[in-house]
Amino acid sequence: MYHLDDDEYVNEPYYRKTMSVCPECLQPxxxxxYEENEQIWMRKTCEDHGDFRDLISSSAKYYKxxxxxxxxxxxxxxxxxxxxGETNPPDFIGDDPRGxxxxxxxxxxxxxxxSLALIDxxxxxxxxxxxxxxxxxQSGYLVEPTLEEIDRVMAHFRSKPIPAVAIMFTGGExxxxxxxxxxxxxxxxxxxxxxxxxTNGYGFQKKNGGLEFTKKCKEMGLDTxxxxxxxxxxxxxxxxxxxxxxxxxxQRVIDNCRKAGLNSIVxxxxxxxxxxDIEVGNIIQYAIDNIDTVRGITFQPVSLCxxxxxEEREELRxxxxxxxxxxxxxTGGKVSMENAWYPLTTIVEFGRVIAYLAxxxxxxxxxxxxxxxxxxxxxxxxSGEMAPIMDYFDPLKVIDFANxxxxxxxxxxxxxxxxFEDLLGDFGKTLDKGLNFLDKTQLRARxxxxxxxxxxxxxxxxxxxxxxxMRGDWESISSxxxxxxxLSSMHFQDAYNMDLERAKRCIVHFGVAMPDETVKExxxxxxxxxxxxxxxxxxxxxxxxxxxxxFDTTTGQAVVEIEPEVARNGGIKKEEGET
Amino acid sequence: MPEEVVxxxxxxxxxxxxxxxxxxxxxxxxxxxxxxxxxxxxxGDKSGFNNVIQNTIVKAFSTLLDLKLGVEKALGEExxxxxxxxxxxxxxTGL
Numbered sequence: 001m002y003h004l005d006d007d008e009y010v011n012e013p014y015y016r017k018t019m020s021v022c023p024e025c026l027q028p029x030x031x032x033x034y035e036e037n038e039q040i041w042m043r044k045t046c047e048d049h050g051d052f053r054d055l056i057s058s059s060a061k062y063y064k065x066x067x068x069x070x071x072x073x074x075x076x077x078x079x080x081x082x083x084x085g086e087t088n089p090p091d092f093i094g095d096d097p098r099g100x101x102x103x104x105x106x107x108x109x110x111x112x113x114x115s116l117a118l119i120d121x122x123x124x125x126x127x128x129x130x131x132x133x134x135x136x137x138q139s140g141y142l143v144e145p146t147l148e149e150i151d152r153v154m155a156h157f158r159s160k161p162i163p164a165v166a167i168m169f170t171g172g173e174x175x176x177x178x179x180x181x182x183x184x185x186x187x188x189x190x191x192x193x194x195x196x197x198x199t200n201g202y203g204f205q206k207k208n209g210g211l212e213f214t215k216k217c218k219e220m221g222l223d224t225x226x227x228x229x230x231x232x233x234x235x236x237x238x239x240x241x242x243x244x245x246x247x248x249x250x251q252r253v254i255d256n257c258r259k260a261g262l263n264s265i266v267x268x269x270x271x272x273x274x275x276x277d278i279e280v281g282n283i284i285q286y287a288i289d290n291i292d293t294v295r296g297i298t299f300q301p302v303s304l305c306x307x308x309x310x311e312e313r314e315e316l317r318x319x320x321x322x323x324x325x326x327x328x329x330x331t332g333g334k335v336s337m338e339n340a341w342y343p344l345t346t347i348v349e350f351g352r353v354i355a356y357l358a359x360x361x362x363x364x365x366x367x368x369x370x371x372x373x374x375x376x377x378x379x380x381x382x383s384g385e386m387a388p389i390m391d392y393f394d395p396l397k398v399i400d401f402a403n404x405x406x407x408x409x410x411x412x413x414x415x416x417x418x419x420f421e422d423l424l425g426d427f428g429k430t431l432d433k434g435l436n437f438l439d440k441t442q443l444r445a446r447x448x449x450x451x452x453x454x455x456x457x458x459x460x461x462x463x464x465x466x467x468x469x470m471r472g473d474w475e476s477i478s479s480x481x482x483x484x485x486x487l488s489s490m491h492f493q494d495a496y497n498m499d500l501e502r503a504k505r506c507i508v509h510f511g512v513a514m515p516d517e518t519v520k521e522x523x524x525x526x527x528x529x530x531x532x533x534x535x536x537x538x539x540x541x542x543x544x545x546x547x548x549x550x551f552d553t554t555t556g557q558a559v560v561e562i563e564p565e566v567a568r569n570g571g572i573k574k575e576e577g578e579t
Numbered sequence: 580m581p582e583e584v585v586x587x588x589x590x591x592x593x594x595x596x597x598x599x600x601x602x603x604x605x606x607x608x609x610x611x612x613x614x615x616x617x618x619x620x621x622x623g624d625k626s627g628f629n630n631v632i633q634n635t636i637v638k639a640f641s642t643l644l645d646l647k648l649g650v651e652k653a654l655g656e657e658x659x660x661x662x663x664x665x666x667x668x669x670x671x672t673g674l
Contacts, residue, residue, distance in 0.1 A: 233591045263610070278591070285594045291606050379604040386599060401667060408674035446670045448640065453663050458644050460608055464615075466640045471627050475618040479628075483611030 022046035023495035059321035085112035085366025101526035128553035141540035149513035166194035175203030188221030201253035231279030281330025296486030350402035358472030372490035541570035
């Protein structure tokens with residue numbers, strides 16, 4: 001596999017210690033990650049609740065590759081997939097002696113910055129999926145921030161020294177809010193480059209007004225739909241969402257986006273063993289058939305919530321490695337596990353070089369190597385075959401060159417050239433600016449030529465890639481990504497497999513406006529596993545029959561139309577006749 | 580969505596996988612170039628795609644890439660490795 005085929009490392013049993021939580025009491029406990037029967041497992045013991053064991057990866061070989069480190073002759077690590085990120089100053093210094101993740105908000109133990117900011121716009125939803133953590137019907141209360149609160153959260157993420165570049169609206173179903181288009185505009189006004197909604201498609205699929213809604217969202221700044229898509233079979237949705245004939249609903253979303261020119265959809269498939277794992281090939285094929293609107297696919301192995309016995313967990317648990325294997329099998333080997341996939345952290349130094357040379361905000365994927373894997377698929381114009389982007393350039397060579405390049409120039413970022421300013425004042429400052437410009441220009445030329453060596457094919461896509469190298473700006477990156485299909489697999493944690501090393505490196509953060517006017521920034525997996533009930537208790541509003549009966553969750557369609565101010569007030573305002 | 584259902588497993592649709600139409604590569608390229616046009620229109624002079632200098636550099640890069648691929652074919656794998664190493668060293672010297 002990759003560069004490890006002749007390395008003794010792959011034959012050595014994997015072992016490391018980490019911290020986790022007890023799935024019963026959520027208190028911190030130590031855990032061991034170890035290899036057994038060519039798989040990677042976690043084991044941990046809570047003094048009060050006993051022993052727990054859970055599968056981390058079904059492929060020890062693949063897992064070990066992603067934890068491989070290159071060392072110098074003295075044994076010091078000089079490169080690994082596990083990266084310490086650039087960090088923003090902590091939001092507060094926590095006083096909980098248990099440390100991470102109990103001081104989350106964020107605290108000084110966090111070692112990555114936020115690449116993707118999340119805001120839960122509502123927990124109202126037209127579906128009632130039984131595994132969902134954020135649903136008004138299951139929680140029994142309403143969580144729906146006001147526009148002022150949303151504005152405050154956006155400002156929080158954008159005002160940091162390293163601001164979040166992208167924002168995703170989550171829920172519930174965000175598009176049940178009538179002010180959703182205005183919220184997209186607010187995000188653009190705050191300077192978010194990419195505005196995304198995680199949606200089951202509700203607002204976009206409506207037979208009456210769906211197309212107009214889609215057009216309005218695009219006009220107001222929505223860039224991408226992170227679109228719940230479990231497969232192409234109605235029977236699959238019946239199992240996952242409890243709704244019949246849902247494929248036509250999903251198709252209406254695609255059709256309306258196509259008509260509205262909102263052509264950046266990422267299909268998001270929750271992968272459950274025996275339910276949706278048999279659909280991964282279908283989903284890839286569907287994406288290719290809809291290349292004018294679908295930009296990528298994210299597979300998400302299901303997280304297990306609630307108390308589940310080991311035997312049942314063993315039955316349900318599916319890992320990133322299982323998804324990668326299923327994709328390989330169901331694409332006839334075209335997307336192979338051994339050649340196509342890399343941890344998200346692979347491109348960290350590469351991204352830093354580009355951001356520095358182009359003077360743009362860096363996007364730091366310094367999450368843990370276990371969090372996710374990605375690949376780009378290209379259709380080769382010569383052969384007409386679908387191929388991983390690795391066929392277009394030698395990834396290990398490009399990465400190695402970028403790493404060495406970054407190691408040489410990273411100090412320049414902190415200390416720009418300053419020769420004449422002290423001698424000649426403002427005029428000297430101008431001269432220094434000129435020198436810095438010339439320096440960057442020669443660095444760009446070197447980097448471009450360095451990467452050029454390892455390109456294997458010509459064409460328009462590579463021309464756009466050269467623009468990404470030169471400019472690193474959003475229009476180059478976005479246009480390049482339209483010429484390829486992004487595949488990724490992201491496994492969110494639950495209390496059974498929680499590895500706090502992963503939590504500390506999380507790059508996907510929720511922002512919550514708290515009643516005391518502060519904003520809490522909390523990493524994704526710890527929010528859903530640990531903090532959500534406590535936080536929602538503080539911001540929850542009561543619900544009434546009007547909100548409970550808003551949707552027919554067997555069809556996913558609205559029964560009662562609810563005005564925004566009614567929703568924000570938990571349905572109280574209108575029912576009590578306060579208007 | 581094309582109806583090319585070819586198999587079924589317990590009554591489920593299983594599509595012919597990664598079956599590409601002959602025009603798929605062109606469709607991908609069209610989508611990508613349409614996006615470029617969109618940026619050109621929206622951003623006008625501020626778009627890098629409308630910048631003459633940048634476009635010239637990209638064209639030069641493309642020509643260089645064609646040339647490089649031709650030369651590499653002639654050199655053979657082992658020699659290419661040596662050349663890459665030498666170029667790497669040159670490009671990283673003095674940083």
